[in-house]
Structures are given as structure tokens and as C-alpha cells.
Amino acid sequence: MHPQEIVDRALELSRSGLTDREVALKCGISVGALRHWRRGDRRAPDGRDRVTKAQCPRCHDRPLDGRAYAYLFGLYLGDGHIVRTGNRGVYRLEIYCDDGWPGIAAETAQAIAAVMPGLKVGRRQHQGCSGVGAYSKHWPCVFPQHGPGMKHTRRIALVEWQQAIVEEHAREFVRGLIHSDGCRCINRVRRPLKDGDRWYEYPRYLFKNASDDIRRLYTDALDRLGIAWKQNNVREISVARRDAVARLDEFVGPKY
Incomplete structure (x- = not known):
């Protein structure tokens, strides 16, 4: 033994x-x-x-790791999907992670393992990215937003227990959303002057998603954290004020 x-x-x-x-x-x-x-x-x-078997936290009254779930939920809303396989009602959750950010892929695998302990977390290589995921019959229980079609074509609303987790762990939720559909970048602004143009640079965070509901979940979380934001266009949210960027830097930072 x-x-x-x-x-x-x-x-x-x-x-x-x-x-x-x-x-x-x-x-x-x-x-x-x-x-x-x-x-x-x-x-x-x-x-x-x-x-010891993988148990659904919704069906088997097992404690759910709220921090890991909030982060994974943000990833799922951005770059994740759930598909049903041909194996007796088994589903696969897969989060697409850019190969340029191996740290995020590793953190994604850790979050899946924390939310559903006992599952084998695997990776499937795609062009320029890896699909990090696991198989279970209970993914629709854990993510009731699962449904047919792309997320931006249907309503995305939280159930009561999800809302409680997102409110309690707003930082992890925002981190997951930015790691999937956002970035920290440097914005360059040209100021024309009499003696020639001058360029100014400052960091900012951008989040872009086609779903009105998902963008609203993101901005609601920012409001809850007291982080100022503005909408650049129909699909993009910007955080650019120095104090707001500094707050996001405390728990998000550049992708890695």
C-alpha cells in the first residue's frame, strides 16, 4: 500500500x-x-x-470554495463553455487560455480542481491557445448559465447563491473576467504643442465583451469595489483613473 x-x-x-x-x-x-x-x-x-469521489457542491451539500468559484465563474463568462459529450450525459467545462500566458492557464486548472475536487483537469491544444477543462455530469449545476447558443445571444442572470458569492468575492470575480476578456495595457496620447508634439503614457485596464449582461456584471463588481470606470464604446469598459488602476493592480495586474 x-x-x-x-x-x-x-x-x-x-x-x-x-x-x-x-x-x-x-x-x-x-x-x-x-x-x-x-x-x-x-x-x-x-x-x-x-x-473520495468528485461531488457536486449543489447536489451533494458539499462546501464550495467561494474564492475559487468567483474566479472560475469570471473565466467561464469570458472564455469558457460547457458542451455535452456522448458519454451518458457527461459535460466538459473548457476555459480557453492564451498560450502566451501560462500562469493564467495554471491558475485556471487550480480553480477547477478547487471547485470540483477529484476531477482530472486536462488540457487540449488548439491553435494559439489551450483548452483547460474537466468532465462531469454536474457542470450545469455549478454554472446554471449554460445553455444553447453564444452567451451574448441569450440572457445571463445570476441565481441567488451565485449573487452572494460574487458580492463576497468581487475581487476574484473581476480578476477572472479580466484574465479572460480583459487586459492591462499602456495608453499613449499625443498632445500637439507649438514646439512639437508630446506623447503621454499611462496604464489602463480594458474589458471587452459582446454581452450586455456580462458587461453589467463586471461594472456592478467594480462599483461594489469603489473602482471608477467608463464605457469606451458599445462593448468596451475602460478603467483609466490613476487611483482606480492602482486598486486593480492590487489584485489583478498584468497577465502572466
Whole structure:
């Protein structure tokens, strides 16, 4: 019987997106043992059988990590989708992460694992990005905004328990939204003067989304945090005041 620390480390590495063979080599175990543990059958240090399976926080009365959920929810609203597979009603949640920001992809995998412990988090390579996700029958329970068609073509409204989480963890929610559909950039402004043009630079945050509802969720969270914003155009929200940018820098910052 393997020590419990080996079991825990193997499952943690598996959730991070490593293949079964990579995890097996790192931990000195067999691929079959890893798959056995991931299905939920493993032994506790005292020798008694203990079954740990991925449980839906909405269906099984399991505590939900609010901070991780708020961040993952922001990612889902921006660059995520849920699709039903052909495997007996199983769904896949997938968040598309730009390959230029590996830190965000890693943080996405950690958030999925925290929201639904026990799932294997994997990555699927696409052109210029990776789809970070996991399979479960319960993703529509966790994200009731799931539905047919693109998000901006249908109403996006929060249910009561989601609203409570978004209000309590507004910073994590904003962070997820910006990591998906936003950025921190440098704006350059030209000022024509008699002795020649002068250029001024200042940092600002931009968030762009086609859904009126999702933009409103973003600006409501900014209002809750006391961060000033303005609407640049129909789809884009800007945060440019020095004090407002400084507040976002405290918990968002440049992508990484």
C-alpha cells in the first residue's frame, strides 16, 4: 500500500494537467494505481478503506470554495463553455487560455480542481491557445448559465447563491473576467504643442465583451469595489483613473 502522501501528490499532479504516465514517473507508481485512485478507491494511512469521489457542491451539500468559484465563474463568462459529450450525459467545462500566458492557464486548472475536487483537469491544444477543462455530469449545476447558443445571444442572470458569492468575492470575480476578456495595457496620447508634439503614457485596464449582461456584471463588481470606470464604446469598459488602476493592480495586474 502506498503512503497517503504519495496518493495525495499523485492526485494533485493529475489535476494539474499532467498525463497519467508523467505522474506515474514522477511519483514512482503504476499508471493503473493512479487511475484506481482517481476513480475514488484509495486507502487511508490507518489501513481503512476511504472512498473520495468528485461531488457536486449543489447536489451533494458539499462546501464550495467561494474564492475559487468567483474566479472560475469570471473565466467561464469570458472564455469558457460547457458542451455535452456522448458519454451518458457527461459535460466538459473548457476555459480557453492564451498560450502566451501560462500562469493564467495554471491558475485556471487550480480553480477547477478547487471547485470540483477529484476531477482530472486536462488540457487540449488548439491553435494559439489551450483548452483547460474537466468532465462531469454536474457542470450545469455549478454554472446554471449554460445553455444553447453564444452567451451574448441569450440572457445571463445570476441565481441567488451565485449573487452572494460574487458580492463576497468581487475581487476574484473581476480578476477572472479580466484574465479572460480583459487586459492591462499602456495608453499613449499625443498632445500637439507649438514646439512639437508630446506623447503621454499611462496604464489602463480594458474589458471587452459582446454581452450586455456580462458587461453589467463586471461594472456592478467594480462599483461594489469603489473602482471608477467608463464605457469606451458599445462593448468596451475602460478603467483609466490613476487611483482606480492602482486598486486593480492590487489584485489583478498584468497577465502572466
